Amino acid sequence: MPGSIPIRVQNLCKYYQVHQKEPGLVGSLKSFVKRKYADVKAVDDVSFTIDAGEIVGFLGPNGAGKTTTLKVLAGLLYPTNGVARVLDFTPSERRAAFLRQITLVMGQKQQLAWDLPPMETFLVNAAIYEIPDDQFKKTLAELTELLELAPLLKKQVRKLSLGERMKCELTAALLHRPKVLFLDEPTIGLDVTMQTKIRQFVAEYNARYRATIILTSHYMADVTALCQRVIVIDHGKLLYDGDLKALAEKIAPHKLVRVEFSQALDGQRLEEFGEVVKMRGQRAELLVPRDATSDVAARMLAQLPIADVTIEEPPIEDVITRVFEQAARARAERGEAEEEEE
Amino acid sequence: MRYLRLLSIFYKNSILKELEYRANFIANVFMSILWLGWAIVGVSVFFLHRDKMGDWTYPEVLMVVGLFTFFNGVMEALLRPNVGAVIEQIRDGTFDFVLTKPVNAQFIASLRSIIVWRLVDAVIGIGLIAYALGQLRVTPTPTQIGFFVVMLLSGTAIVYAIWLVMVSFAFWFVRIDNITELFYAFYEAGRYPVTIYRGVVRVVLTYIVPIAFVTTFPASALLGRIDQTTTLVGFAFAIGLLIASNRFWKFALRYYASASS
Known part of the structure; x- marks a missing residue:
């Protein structure tokens, strides 16, 4: 109806x-x-x-x-x-x-x-x-x-x-x-x-x-x-x-992994687990592919001096920003270079 | 019925608004009297040197001045505040709220507010007409009064239609202050009987910007200078303009761009 x-x-x-x-x-x-x-x-x-x-x-x-x-x-x-x-x-x-x-x-x-x-x-x-x-x-x-x-x-x-x-x-x-x-x-x-x-x-x-x-x-x-x-x-x-x-889930194929270390790192190796978004003192935030999150977390626990670890959805603001970035990139690829307002 | 109720609420609100600002009221009563004084002085000076303006005598011209003052009051009280408000609303986009109401938008746009003390002008205008009639020692016949009323109503309708068309232009140009100023310039010409103007000017004032219908023709009706045909033509002209202006307004509405978010 x-x-x-x-x-x-x-x-x-x-x-x-x-x-x-x-x-x-x-x-x-x-x-x-x-x-x-x-x-x-x-x-x-x-x-x-x-x-x-x-x-x-x-x-x-x-x-x-x-x-x-x-x-x-x-x-x-x-x-x-x-x-x-x-x-x-x-x-x-x-x-x-x-x-x-x-x-x-x-x-x-x-x-x-x-x-x-x-x-x-x-x-x-x-x-x-x-x-x-x-x-x-x-x-x-x-x-x-x-x-x-x-x-x-x-x-x-x-x-x-x-x-x-x-x-x-x-x-x-x-x-x-x-x-x-x-x-x-x-x-x-x-x-x-x-x-x-x-x-x-x-x-x-x-x-x-x-x-x-x-x-x-x-x-x-x-x-x-x-x-x-x-x-x-x-x-x-x-x-x-x-x-x-x-x-x-669709747009952000990543999850956010927050880790806290029990001692300072030797400054190496963190990049191999995922994209490092923030690193301050003994705390770090990494973006990790959605499917691999549990694997990565396990590997980190095994290989790094970890005190605490949490896995979260990335903030929705970031997801949205990502949507628009992707759209802009897609437009650029299609060659739509016409001058836009604003 | 419903529209009458709305009208009374609109006007009540306008009056409440005016009462918020008292000094304004008193200042404007003085303004009205001053302007009328000037108009009469102007005419009187002219008649110190001549007996007639065109073929109009002093009291007859006073009658036209009275009508001019009357319509000026009506316009200032009823039309200008609404037109001003609509232009402002189109500019800042709050006209949205008029368009989303289940009431004819033209009704709200043209009758939403009134500046009551401006009606003082209208009253003074009527007074002047009565005084002029007394000076002439003329008592109009019922037919003449009938023609006068029809002409007066037609004049009001014509002025309204012109304003509506001017407002409609705001949907494209947004700022139309100069268009309204232009109209006022023409309206000023209606202060005197249009028959004193010659050639092109008279044609323009009768048919293009039909000020003649507003001041000269009603005065002529009262003086028995107008026959049935002219009255009917004036009436038909007013109806035609009303319809045309309504069409134009509706057409213009399509171009409302609803400024900003």
Whole structure:
């Protein structure tokens, strides 16, 4: 039944025309008279589907096309090519019935009225979404409790801290209890405690309403805490779609072996066990091929004066970095030397 | 109904916002009175030397000035704050939040806020029209008042349509301050009856930037200088412009690029 899959994206492309300018005054004058345009492929032939109740993390460096994909799904941008379907609507038609069921939260943009207390914006949204009074009160009470909003409701927005403002932004965006949430860097600029709170809240909302959520974030902790599944995008292309743990296994064919020696080494021999990433005093970290980990550990124990040894998955940040390095290398090999933005 | 409710909430919020900054309010009432004074002084000086401006007498010209002031108030209260806000939102990308709401985007974009104290201008304008009528010792017939109302509404619609088209340009050019300034330059010309202008200028002011419909024609209606046909043409013209501007707005929306992330 197609209705059960809330998000379907097929061969989605979004190209921007960007006018190019040489640096400096002369460049500016030239581009004022005659503009050169170039197509930037922000999203290039991306396909995926997301099931109801899933939380999916979008990963990718700045300018990879994550936000553009989100914006196409939220109906803000017209796709250049391909199909996007959300809740069986075509987002770019921006039907009211569609917009009622989704929400978009952006860490970098705010919808709260700056000079007024957040409550005023909530009331405006209640009217816009035609939320019945009793439901509005109930939802607001729930959100107030989950996010500890009570002391903030009557302060002017301009007097709130960044974290407090983000909590109110989330509230404003969720009053109508959307089924599909697009969260674009909702934790940007927040301190660790606040990040954790927002994360817990997103998880709670997902569990309570079985909402489908797409999350982009630069903080891997957000993604590892919330998403089982990730979609990795780079230069508009989909690089990986699947389980977060499996990504580590697929991309990072290594494990991290940490060793502590009981006495200083003679300075030799460590390289033969694996790639040395760190060596400080009597501690070292090595990358060892996944299949060989136990062999290598055994050999090290036999041949080196070892006090302690641990074997771990490499940090997910490193895995992701590796994904992008591989992609860049692949592009270079294909000879795609066209000047990229950023 | 729902839209009326929204409108009342929007306006309530705008008023709350204005009340945050009290000094602004008082300063602007003074500004309105000062500007009106200047306009009247200008006209009076002219009439010290001549009996007629084109074929308009002093009180008749005052009526045009009244309409000019009225529309200026309406524009400043209803159009300029919204247009300004939309341009700002397009520039920093927060227009996203307008587009993701299940309400007609044109409605939010053009009626989201109001600067109430600017309506003082509109009231002063009406007062001036009434005063001019008194000076003329003219009591308009019901038909004339009917034509006047139709012309007034058409004028409002025309001004709105022009603004909407200007805002739409912001989707491509982002900064359109100079386009709005250009419009104001034309609008200034509406301070006097367009019939005093000749040739190309008059054609431009009637059909290209149809300021004539906003100030001169309603005044003419009240003075019985306009017949049914002209009124109907004006009305049809307004409807046509409304439809065209709505089409253009929808077309322009496709080019919204949603700045930054």
